[in-house]
Amino acid sequence: MTAVLTVEGLTVGYRTQQGLAPVVHDVSFEVEPGQVLALVGESGSGKTTTGHAVLGLLPSNGQVLGGRIRFRDQVLTELGPKGWRDVRGRAVSLIPQDPGVSLDPVRRVGHQVEDVLRLHTDLDARARRERVHELFDLVGFTDVERHYAQYPGELSGGMRQRVLIASAIAVEPDLIIADEPTSGLDATVQKQVLDLIDDLRARSGTSVVLVTHDLGVAADRSDRIGVMQHGRLVEQGPTSQVIADPQHEYTRRLLDSVPSRLAFARERVEVPESRETVVEVTDLRKTYGGVAAVDGTSFTVRRGETFSLVGESGSGKSTTARVLTGLTQATSGRVQLFGEDVTHLGRRGFRALRKDVQIVYQNPYASFDPRFDVYQVVDEPLRSLQTGPRARGRRQPHRDQVVAALEAAALPADFVDRHPRELSGGQRQRVAIARALVIEPKVVVLDEPISALDVSVAAQILELLRRLQAERDLTYVFISHDLAVVRAISDRVAVMRHGRIVEQGPVEQVFTAPRTEYTVQLLDAIAGRDLTVGVP
Amino acid sequence: MTTLVEQEQRAPAPPVPAATASGPARALRWLGGHWTLVLAVAVVVLVIAWALVPGAFASHDPIAVDPAGKLAPPSGEHWFGTDQLGRDLYSRVVHGARASLSGAAIAVAVGVVVGALLGAVAGWFGGFLDSAIGRGIDVLLSIPGFLFAITIVVLLGFGVVQAAVAVGLTLTATFARLVRSEVLKARTSTYVEAATTSGASTFDILRRHVLPNSIASTFALITVQFGIAIIWIASLSFLGLGAQPPDPEWGRLVSDGRNYIATRGWLTLWPGLTVVVVVLATNHISHHLARRDQS
Numbered sequence: 008m009t010a011v012l013t014v015e016g017l018t019v020g021y022r023t024q025q026g027l028a029p030v031v032h033d034v035s036f037e038v039e040p041g042q043v044l045a046l047v048g049e050s051g052s053g054k055t056t057t058g059h060a061v062l063g064l065l066p067s068n069g070q071v072l073g074g075r076i077r078f079r080d081q082v083l084t085e086l087g088p089k090g091w092r093d094v095r096g097r098a099v100s101l102i103p104q105d106p107g108v109s110l111d112p113v114r115r116v117g118h119q120v121e122d123v124l125r126l127h128t129d130l131d132a133r134a135r136r137e138r139v140h141e142l143f144d145l146v147g148f149t150d151v152e153r154h155y156a157q158y159p160g161e162l163s164g165g166m167r168q169r170v171l172i173a174s175a176i177a178v179e180p181d182l183i184i185a186d187e188p189t190s191g192l193d194a195t196v197q198k199q200v201l202d203l204i205d206d207l208r209a210r211s212g213t214s215v216v217l218v219t220h221d222l223g224v225a226a227d228r229s230d231r232i233g234v235m236q237h238g239r240l241v242e243q244g245p246t247s248q249v250i251a252d253p254q255h256e257y258t259r260r261l262l263d264s265v266p267s268r269l270a271f272a273r274e275r276v277e278v279p280e281s282r283e284t285v286v287e288v289t290d291l292r293k294t295y296g297g298v299a300a301v302d303g304t305s306f307t308v309r310r311g312e313t314f315s316l317v318g319e320s321g322s323g324k325s326t327t328a329r330v331l332t333g334l335t336q337a338t339s340g341r342v343q344l345f346g347e348d349v350t351h352l353g354r355r356g357f358r359a360l361r362k363d364v365q366i367v368y369q370n371p372y373a374s375f376d377p378r379f380d381v382y383q384v385v386d387e388p389l390r391s392l393q394t395g396p397r398a399r400g401r402r403q404p405h406r407d408q409v410v411a412a413l414e415a416a417a418l419p420a421d422f423v424d425r426h427p428r429e430l431s432g433g434q435r436q437r438v439a440i441a442r443a444l445v446i447e448p449k450v451v452v453l454d455e456p457i458s459a460l461d462v463s464v465a466a467q468i469l470e471l472l473r474r475l476q477a478e479r480d481l482t483y484v485f486i487s488h489d490l491a492v493v494r495a496i497s498d499r500v501a502v503m504r505h506g507r508i509v510e511q512g513p514v515e516q517v518f519t520a521p522r523t524e525y526t527v528q529l530l531d532a533i534a535g536r537d538l539t540v541g542v543p
Numbered sequence: 544m545t546t547l548v549e550q551e552q553r554a555p556a557p558p559v560p561a562a563t564a565s566g567p568a569r570a571l572r573w574l575g576g577h578w579t580l581v582l583a584v585a586v587v588v589l590v591i592a593w594a595l596v597p598g599a600f601a602s603h604d605p606i607a608v609d610p611a612g613k614l615a616p617p618s619g620e621h622w623f624g625t626d627q628l629g630r631d632l633y634s635r636v637v638h639g640a641r642a643s644l645s646g647a648a649i650a651v652a653v654g655v656v657v658g659a660l661l662g663a664v665a666g667w668f669g670g671f672l673d674s675a676i677g678r679g680i681d682v683l684l685s686i687p688g689f690l691f692a693i694t695i696v697v698l699l700g701f702g703v704v705q706a707a708v709a710v711g712l713t714l715t716a717t718f719a720r721l722v723r724s725e726v727l728k729a730r731t732s733t734y735v736e737a738a739t740t741s742g743a744s745t746f747d748i749l750r751r752h753v754l755p756n757s758i759a760s761t762f763a764l765i766t767v768q769f770g771i772a773i774i775w776i777a778s779l780s781f782l783g784l785g786a787q788p789p790d791p792e793w794g795r796l797v798s799d800g801r802n803y804i805a806t807r808g809w810l811t812l813w814p815g816l817t818v819v820v821v822v823l824a825t826n827h828i829s830h831h832l833a834r835r836d837q838s
Contacts, residue, residue, distance in 0.1 A: 332740050354739060359741035374737040376752050388741040442741070 009079075010037040011214045012061065012099075013231035016074035019053070019060050027074065027287045031056050031238045036180065043210040045225035047261070048235035050432075050460035055104070057235070058218045062101055063091040068177040068467050100175040102185040102204075106167035110159040113360045115458065116170045117143075117155030123177040127517045142173040146203055169203070178209055180262070193319035193488065198532040199378070201228055220461065222265050223431035223491070223535020226250050263533065266491040277513070278312040278498055280328065284346075285310050285482050287448055288333065291340035293326050300326040303508035308499075310449075311474065313483040315493040315514070317529075318503035324486045325376045327503075328454045331484060333357030334365045344450070362392050363369035365443035369455035371435040375427045381438055382423045385409045389467045410447035413438070418473055437471070457492065469496055490533050496520055502526050549702050569670045580831050583824035590821050592640035593640035603631035605638040614807050623813040626799060636814055641789035643818075646707040646785070646792075647772035651765055653711025658718025659761065663816075664718045665719070666726030667753070676719065683716040692775060703776070703792065706785040710775045721764055725757035772823040777818050793818050 038044045061076055063083065077081040078099060086094065095101075100123075103109040110119060117139050118411075124135045141368040143151040146169040159167055168188060175183055185204060189197035205228060208215055220226055225232050226246060233243040234257065242255040253259045259389040262268065286308035286316040293301040300321040302392050308314040314322040329335045330342060333354060342350045344360060352360075365388070368374040375384045382403055389405045403409070403423075412418045414438040427435050436456060443451055453472070457465035473496065475481060487493050493500055494514055500510035502525065510523045521527050574581055593600055603621075609629030617624045624634035644734075665676040695709035729735055731755060738748050777794025780786040786792030788799075800810025803825045 065750045179728060276733070334736060354745075358742055358744070361740060364735075364740075366740045368733055368737065370733065373733040376738070376756065378755055387738060387743065391742040391747060392739075442737075447740075 008428045008497045010039050011042075011079060012038040012076070012216070012531075013077040014057075014061065015055065015077070017060060017071065017076060017083040018073040019056050019065065020070055020072045021066075021133070022068045022070065022125075027070075027072075029238065033076075034175070034235075034238075034240045035075070036233055036352065036376060037242060038214045040181070040214055041208065042231065043208065043215040043217055043229040044231045045217045045219060045229035046233050046235055047219060047222055047225045048162060049220060049239075049261075049463065052235040052489070053238035054220075055186055056238075058101075058186050059214060060229075061216065062095060062099060062184055064095075064101070064440040088508050092126075093336040096123050096180070096226055098180050098510075099182045099184065100178075100190045102168075102171055102175045102181040102183060105191065107191075109171055110167060113158050114160050115160055116162065116167075117157075120170060120174040120177060123174050127178045131365045138177070139173070141535040142177055145176075145207070146170075146173045147199070147221055148526055162511070163196075164192055165200060167194065168196075168200050172207075176211075176213070180209055180213065182214045183215070184216045184218070186423065187220065188217070189224065192218070194490065194532040194534075195319065195528055197224075197534070200540050221534060222261055222462065223267075223533070234261065249526035260463055262391050262465040265496040266469070266489070267533075267535070268467070269466060269469065269495045272352070278309050280309075281399075282310040282312075284308070285344065286484065287328075287341075287428075288331075289341040289343075291327065291330060291342060292338045293330060293339045295334065299506050301330070301337075301419060302500050304501075304506070305340075306501055306508065306511060308450075308482055308484060311357075311483055311484055312498040313496055315485040315487060315488055315497035316503055317490060317493045319488055319502055319529075321505075323448070323501040325454060326506075328366065328452050328484065328486050331450075332364055332452055333360065358392075360478055361388070362446050363449045364448070364452070365446070365448040366452040366454060367436070367439050367456045371432075371439035372427060375435075377428075379479075380424060381413070381430075382409055384413055384427065384438060385423075385442045385445050388442060392446055393424060408442075408445060415444060418443040431464075432460050433468060436464075438459060440471065440475070443536045444479070447479070450484065452484045452486070453492045454486045455488070456485075458487070458489065465492075472496065490518075490529055502529065549550060554754060556610055558810070560589055577831075580740060584829040586820055586824035587828065589639050590644060590817075593637045594644040595641075597634075597638045597641065601631070601634035601637040603634035605630060605634045606633075610721075614803065614810075616807075617809055624807070624809045625802065630811065632813060635791035635796055636793070637784075639793050639814065640790040641788060642703050642780075642786045643773055643776060643794070646703045646710075646776040647769050648771040649704060649707035650710035650714060650776065651769050653708055654714030654718050655761065655765060657712070658715040659722045661715070662719035662722030662724075663726050663754075663757070665731055666723040667730060667749070669727075676723075680716045680719050682784050683713070688713040689778065690774060691734075692779065693782075693784065701784050701787060703780070703786045705777040706776050707772075710772050710779070713775075714772065717768065718761065718764065721761060722757055725760055726753055729753040729756045760833075763829050763833035764826050766832060770829070773818060773822055776811035787788075 014448070017031060017034045020027045020029040023042060034046060036059055046057060048054040055067065056065070060071055061083070063086065071084055074084070078094065083094065116456060118138045120142060121135050121204060124130055124138055139155060140151045143154055146155045148169065158289045162170065165291060165500065186283060188204065189200050192200060207213065217225065217229055219279060226450050229246050232246045232249045233240050233245060234249070234255065235241065236257045242249065242253065242258050249258060249263070253262055284307045289305050291301055291304045292299060293310065293495065304327060306314065316327055318324045327496070330337050333349065336353070337350050340350070341348060344364060349357065349360060385406050386409050389408060406423065410423055413422055414420060418434065418437050418441065427438060455466050460468060469492070485493065498511065500514050500517050501508045502517065503509070504525055510517060510521065510526050518527060518530065521530060546606070569600055600703035607630065608626070611629065612625055613627055613629035615625045621631050623635065623636060626632055661676050665673040691713050692709040696706050696711060699705040699708065729814040735748055735752050738752055743751070776785055776796070777792070780792045780794035783798070786795045788795070797811050800814070804811050
């Protein structure tokens with residue numbers, strides 16, 4: 008069989024102020040008809056750049072420095088702009104990363120899909136319209152007439168991604184580059200979108216290059232896997248073999264970082280019933296403008312345990328976190344912390360409790376004042392909550408405590424004088440953890456603390472959180488959309504949907520014997536369950 | 544068969560950083576790359592020096608009348624020539640900087656203080672206050688600024704300070720709007736929320752987070768408004784509503800020279816050019832600040 012796409016020795020560089028920086032080195036692979044090749048790697052590994060090079064869509068400062076990209080018998084790397092336009096959309100198409108910004112917000116989605124047909128076919132207006140209806144039907148829209156006339160803003164993220172898929176397959180290309188097609192989508196939606204791509208591939212024999220950071224998705228959906236690191240393809244092979252018997256050390260490390268395979272996931276000791284309750288929420292309701300974000304939730308968290316709230320976007324889990332940290336007040340119901348009723352404490356009244364309740368955000372960098380260095384960031388709780396007169400004269404009065412907190416978060420002491428902007432995502436999250444821990448709180452609310460991080464970094468952060476919990480007897484309220492992560496770290500879990508807790512219980516029970524339909528659906532949507540096979 | 548494509552664990556070759564030069568050399572290179580900015584700053588520094596110590600730059604008395612030497616063209620003795628009363632024009636331009644610049648400074652100060660206060664209140668408290676202040680700003684913006692300034696001067700009486708206050712009040716709306724949006728942006732940011740959970744008091748949050756982060760982008764606006772204020776004050780003086788004779792002021796000088804524009808063009812040319820150069824310089828600085836703020 009002849010390959011649809013052959014990439015030989017591809018090297019791509021970006022021009023920067025400091026000269027030419029190569030980001031993809033000597034990458035070679037082939038994709039055969041109907042095959043799915045997953046390019047897996049962490050941020051900065053060059054996987055997206057590789058995908059875009061195949062489409063001739065490198066940013067203006069990007070440049071193919073060497074190697075060849077062959078599509079059937081055409082050498083793409085030798086094409087001029089006109090040749091590219093002819094190939095793109097017709098023969099090779101793209102499902103882009105972010106459906107939120109990939110559609111023109113002021114044009115009807117139907118017309119946007121029609122653009123492809125207008126460019127690459129000679130169908131008349133009526134035929135094009137019919138074809139778009141067909142396509143919308145194919146990608147699973149029920150009311151195609153209505154959706155045809157809608158604007159992107161009226162569609163959810165998953166529906167927008169379907170529109171983009173419809174335009175990617177409009178003229179039945181031979182090859183689709185799917186660049187992180189599901190990142191940012193909820194698990195159940197992710198499953199639907201991936202199923203759709205699978206289905207289309209089976210029907211039309213299209214080849215797919217699936218660019219993803221998620222090994223789970225790659226394991227479930229690809230025939231071959233290519234693992235990228237630092238711009239090099241370090242390993243490639245049939246998916247089952249790469250998963251079962253990884254050859255390269257980096258592949259092994261990636262696999263070991265997948266939450267469901269984390270070693271500590273299987274060695275949790277249950278928190279005894281006898282420990283005191285630190286968080287007690289009774290029939291909590293919170294409405295915004297008449298719409299209930301949280302609609303009657305009740306749960307308790309005992310000292311030293313990790314209680315997870317899991318749900319998809321809009322399920323009310325983050326609102327619950329905001330109520331627990333006193334950032335917003337409950338509309339009704341009761342919230343008790345350490346036995347004290349805090350339901351009607353305002354922001355001012357809650358201040359006394361801040362020493363004991365801290366929060367870590369999803370995006371650490373946004374939670375740091377852009378003008379602050381690491382010392383100022385971590386010092387803030389100490390500075391704000393210290394009692395007695397402020398130490399004057401000394402430039403960094405709490406330097407010792409700040410350094411100790413940084414070291415507890417496994418950061419070197421000299422980070423204290425650096426600026427968060429110089430740090431990596433994982434290091435920034437460690438700084439955020441150091442800030443939360445510097446005043447030695449009892450309860451830490453973790454609001455999606457690892458969703459913005461690469462897998463291997465996320466695994467380290469989880470490990471750090473677990474260690475800190477053991478050392479300091481911390482209580483975690485862990486907010487996440489990722490069930491695999493929740494399973495790795497929690498003692499008990501509550502599944503939220505539309506502001507209600509649909510199921511809660513010990514993590515093993517919820518995961519092995521779910522009692523509601525929705526939990527089953529969620530569990531079903533976890534990507535990469537195959538990855539756990541063969542774990543001792 | 545799983546193939547091992549790349550065995551070696553080499554880190555990617557980082558882009559070779561430009562040779563890290565020593566401090567002074569780097570500064571020199573930066574200056575070379577921003578020579579227009581350096582020029583603009585030099586112009587502004589020069590006119591500020593004129594305003595502070597005019598005597599150091601011009602030896603003639605700006606109001607000493609010399610009927611014998613009136614309306615003389617530019618020469619070695621009188622660089623910009625003399626006016627209809629024989630006063631040295633260069634000296635008058637240099638001394639005029641004080642009135643023009645202090646007027647512009649007062650105007651911008653009034654604009655910033657009143658505007659930032661209103662904007663901060665609107666942005667921080669929101670709700671009714673925000674609506675009330677917002678509508679007030681809308682009304683202010685709907686009146687042509689210069690007309691509004693003239694009206695205020697007429698109410699306050701003529702003079703540089705009155706003109707400056709009038710111009711300042713018209714600038715208020717722009718500052719208020721900018722500060723409001725900046726405060727709003729900071730108030731709803733995650734880092735302010737994080738500061739709240741860290742236990743910071745409202746006062747501390749305003750002082751340590753909201754204000755410093757809101758102020759940066761106002762600097763660009765301050766410089767550009769400074770230029771506009773110079774023009775407006777000169778314009779008011781040109782109309783006779785600002786500086787009163789015999790005190791020199793740039794707009795006043797243009798106005799005085801107007802009668803001789805056909806035969807003694809330099810009388811309007813030099814003060815006019817001075818205004819143009821200074822305003823262009825402040826605009827350029829503002830442009831640079833705005834760009835840096837964005838990056």
